[in-house]
Amino acid sequence: MIIFRSVVGKLWLTIIGLVAVVLLILGFFLVNYMENYFSQAKDQTDNVKKLAVRFSDEASRHMFDEQFYQLANELLEFQDARMIVIMTNMKETVLPKVEGSSILTFHSTDLFTEGELKQVFAGQMRTKQLSLSANGRFRSGAEYVAVAVPLKNMQGVIVGATLLYQSLQSLEATQTYMLKLFISVSIVGFLMTTFFAFFLFSRITRPLQQLKKAADLIAMGRYGTRVPIVSKDEIGELAKTFNHMNEKMQNSIEALSQEKEHLSSILGSMTDAVITLEADGSVMLTNPQGERIVQEWSTIEWSEEATERFRKPDTSLGDWGLTSYRNPNNKPIPVPLIPLFEAVVEESSETTSKLHVQNGVWSVAMTPLYASEQVRGAVAVLRDVTEEERLDKLRKDFVANVSHELRTPLSMLQGYSEALLDDIASTPEERQELAQVIHDESLRMGRLVRDLLDLARMEAGHLELHFREVEVDSLVRRMHRKFTVLAKERGIALSVELPEMPLILQRADEDRLEQVLTNLLDNAFRHTASGAGITVKAGPSSYKDQPAVCIEVIDEGKGIPADDLPFIFERFYKADKARTRGSTGGTGLGLAIVKNIIDSHQGSVKAYSTVGQGTTFKILLPSVIKTQN
Numbered sequence: 001m002i003i004f005r006s007v008v009g010k011l012w013l014t015i016i017g018l019v020a021v022v023l024l025i026l027g028f029f030l031v032n033y034m035e036n037y038f039s040q041a042k043d044q045t046d047n048v049k050k051l052a053v054r055f056s057d058e059a060s061r062h063m064f065d066e067q068f069y070q071l072a073n074e075l076l077e078f079q080d081a082r083m084i085v086i087m088t089n090m091k092e093t094v095l096p097k098v099e100g101s102s103i104l105t106f107h108s109t110d111l112f113t114e115g116e117l118k119q120v121f122a123g124q125m126r127t128k129q130l131s132l133s134a135n136g137r138f139r140s141g142a143e144y145v146a147v148a149v150p151l152k153n154m155q156g157v158i159v160g161a162t163l164l165y166q167s168l169q170s171l172e173a174t175q176t177y178m179l180k181l182f183i184s185v186s187i188v189g190f191l192m193t194t195f196f197a198f199f200l201f202s203r204i205t206r207p208l209q210q211l212k213k214a215a216d217l218i219a220m221g222r223y224g225t226r227v228p229i230v231s232k233d234e235i236g237e238l239a240k241t242f243n244h245m246n247e248k249m250q251n252s253i254e255a256l257s258q259e260k261e262h263l264s265s266i267l268g269s270m271t272d273a274v275i276t277l278e279a280d281g282s283v284m285l286t287n288p289q290g291e292r293i294v295q296e297w298s299t300i301e302w303s304e305e306a307t308e309r310f311r312k313p314d315t316s317l318g319d320w321g322l323t324s325y326r327n328p329n330n331k332p333i334p335v336p337l338i339p340l341f342e343a344v345v346e347e348s349s350e351t352t353s354k355l356h357v358q359n360g361v362w363s364v365a366m367t368p369l370y371a372s373e374q375v376r377g378a379v380a381v382l383r384d385v386t387e388e389e390r391l392d393k394l395r396k397d398f399v400a401n402v403s404h405e406l407r408t409p410l411s412m413l414q415g416y417s418e419a420l421l422d423d424i425a426s427t428p429e430e431r432q433e434l435a436q437v438i439h440d441e442s443l444r445m446g447r448l449v450r451d452l453l454d455l456a457r458m459e460a461g462h463l464e465l466h467f468r469e470v471e472v473d474s475l476v477r478r479m480h481r482k483f484t485v486l487a488k489e490r491g492i493a494l495s496v497e498l499p500e501m502p503l504i505l506q507r508a509d510e511d512r513l514e515q516v517l518t519n520l521l522d523n524a525f526r527h528t529a530s531g532a533g534i535t536v537k538a539g540p541s542s543y544k545d546q547p548a549v550c551i552e553v554i555d556e557g558k559g560i561p562a563d564d565l566p567f568i569f570e571r572f573y574k575a576d577k578a579r580t581r582g583s584t585g586g587t588g589l590g591l592a593i594v595k596n597i598i599d600s601h602q603g604s605v606k607a608y609s610t611v612g613q614g615t616t617f618k619i620l621l622p623s624v625i626k627t628q629n
Contacts, residue, residue: 015196019189023182030182045145048081048166049127052147055083056162060152063159069093081166084108085151088121088160108163111146120148120161143167207235211242223250273382275334276369277341283331284377293382297334297357337364337380344368344378354385359566361389390567406448409441454593465509465600467625472503472549475510476538479517483525491530497537503549507625512597517553519590520617524555527615532556543603543620551619560609568607569595601625 055072062068069085076083086092086108108117116126126148146165150158210227217225223246227239267274267287275294276285283294333341336355344351344366355362366380416434425431454463480496487494517536524534534555541550560568571592594617598605602625609615
C-alpha cells in the first residue's frame with residue numbers, strides 16, 4: 001500500500017512497533033500475575049478438599065443432626081461455599097440457603113454424574129472445576145470447584161457422600177478485569193499512535209509534499225516555484241536550502257538557454273552543414289543546412305557502382321566507403337559519412353576529406369566527442385565546395401585547352417611556312433595546298449580568338465543585343481535550309497517539326513538565336529554518324545508560369561556521359577577527352593556561348609543524353625522578356 005511507502009506510514013509502523021513491544025512486556029507481567037492467580041485457585045481447591053473431608057468427618061458423628069447441618073452451612077456461606085449430603089440410595093439433603101447469600105443452590109446431579117457418585121460411594125474422592133448456571137447447566141463466566149467425599153457412619157461403613165462446592169467468582173472477576181484493562185490500554189495506545197502519526201503528517205509530511213510538488217513543477221519547467229518556509233527547524237532549513245538551490249539552478253538554466261540560443265543562432269546562420277552523430281551512428285542534432293543534407297542523402301538510392309566507390313576509404317581521392325550499416329532511428333547516418341564516422345570512432349582523432357556525392361563535392365571535417373575519456377559520438381562539418389572544384393577544373397581545362405588549341409595551329413603554321421620557305425613544295429599545286437592549310441589554320445585561330453572575345457564580353461555583361469519581334473518558326477526553317485547541304489554530304493537525315501500556329505518572341509535578338517542554333521547543330525553534326533538523324537522541334541510551352549517557346553535539337557549520336565553533363569556548358573570543356581581534330585574537332589566554346597546567349601534572353605537551356613542513344617538540347621525562351629531597370 002502507498003501509506004506504508006510514505007514517511008508517515010513508516011513512522012506510524014515504528015511507533016506501533018514500540019507500543020507493541022511495550023504491550024508485550026506488559027502482557028508478560030500480566031501472564032505471570034495470572035499464573036499466580038491460577039496457583040491460588042489450585043490452593044483454593046486443596047482447601048476445599050480439606051474442608052470437605054473435615055465436614056464429612058463431622059457429619060459422620062452428627063448424621064441426623066439438622067442443627068449441625070444448619071450451622072455448617074452458615075459457616076460455609078462466609079466462604080461462598082455450600083454443602084450437600086447424598087445417601088447411597090441417591091436421596092440427598094440440600095441445606096437451606098442462608099438469607100443474603102450470593103451463592104447459587106445446586107443439586108448433586110448438577111455437580112457430578114451418577115457414575116462419579118458411585119465411585120465416591122465406593123470410597124474415592126472426586127474433585128471438579130466447572131461452570132454452572134442457576135439451573136445447573138453449564139455457562140461461561142461462573143466458575144465453581146466441587147469436591148465429593150465419602151460419608152461414613154460410626155461403624156465406618158459408607159452410607160453416602162458429602163458434596164462441597166465453592167464459587168471462584170472473585171478470581172474470574174479479577175481475570176476479566178485484567179483482560180479488559182489490557183484491551184483498553186492496547187486500544188488507547190494504538191489510538192495515540194495514530195493521532196501522533198497524523199500530527200507528524202501535518203508537521204513533517206506536508207512540508208515534504210510541498211517540496212515534492214515544487215520539484216515536480218521545476219521538472220516541468222516552472223523554475224520560479226518557491227517553497228513556503230513555515231518553521232525554523234530542520235525542515236524549514238531544508239525548504240530554505242531548496243529555494244536557494246532553485247534560484248541558483250534558474251540562473252544557470254537561463255545562462256544555458258542564452259548560450260543555447262546563441263549557439264543555435266550561430267549554427268542556423270552558418271552556410272556550412274553541421275551534423276552531430278551519436279555513438280551508434282544515429283543523427284542527434286543538425287543545423288538547417290545539415291538537416292537538408294540528411295534528408296536529401298537519405299532519399300538517394302545508392303547503386304552498385306556507388307557502393308563499390310564508397311566501399312573503402314581512399315584519402316588520396318577523398319571518397320569513402322559504403323557499409324551495410326542500418327540504424328533503427330528515424331534519422332540514420334548518411335551513407336557517405338559511415339566509413340568516415342567509423343574511422344573517427346576507431347582512431348579517436350579528427351579526420352578531414354572530400355566526398356563526391358552525385359554531382360556535388362563536399363569538404364568534410366569530423367571530430368570525435370568524448371564522455372569519460374570514451375568516444376560518445378562525432379561532429380561533422382560539411383562545406384559545399386562544388387563551385388570551387390568546378391572553378392579549379394575550369395582553370396585547369398582552360399589552360400590545357402587554350403594551350404592545345406593555340407599550339408596545334410601555330411605548329412602547323414610554322415611547319416607549313418617553313419616548308420614553303422625551304423621550297424619543299426616543288427609544284428604550284430603543292431604550294432597552293434600548303435598555303436590553303438596555312439589559311440585554314442589562321443581562320444581556325446581567328447574563330448578561337450573571336451569566340452573568346454565574344455564569351456568574355458558576354459560574361460562581363462557587355463554583349464550588345466538587338467531586341468525585336470522574332471518568328472521562331474521562320475528561324476528554324478532557315479536553319480534547316482542552311483544545314484541541308486551538309487546533312488546530304490554526311491548522310492544524316494535532318495528534319496524539322498513545327499506547329500501550324502506561328503511562334504512569336506516579342507523581344508529577342510534573331511542573330512544571336514541563329515548563332516545558338518548554329519552552334520547546337522554544328523555539335524550535333526560532329527557527333528552524329530552517317531545514317532542517323534537530327535531533328536529540330538519548336539512549339540509553345542511555359543517557363544516560370546509564363547508563356548514561352550520551346551526549341552529542341554535532338555540527335556542520334558554517341559551521347560554524352562552522365563559525369564560530363566553538368567560541365568558541358570563550361571568554357572573549353574569537351575566530353576571527348578582525347579581532343580582529336582578533324583570532323584569532331586571544336587574550340588570547346590560553342591556551348592558556353594549558347595548558355596550565355598540564352599541567359600541574356602532570360603531563358604534556360606538543358607541537355608539530356610544517354611550514351612549510345614543520342615543527346616537532346618532543350619531551350620526555353622519566354623515570349624515576353626521582362627525589362628530590367
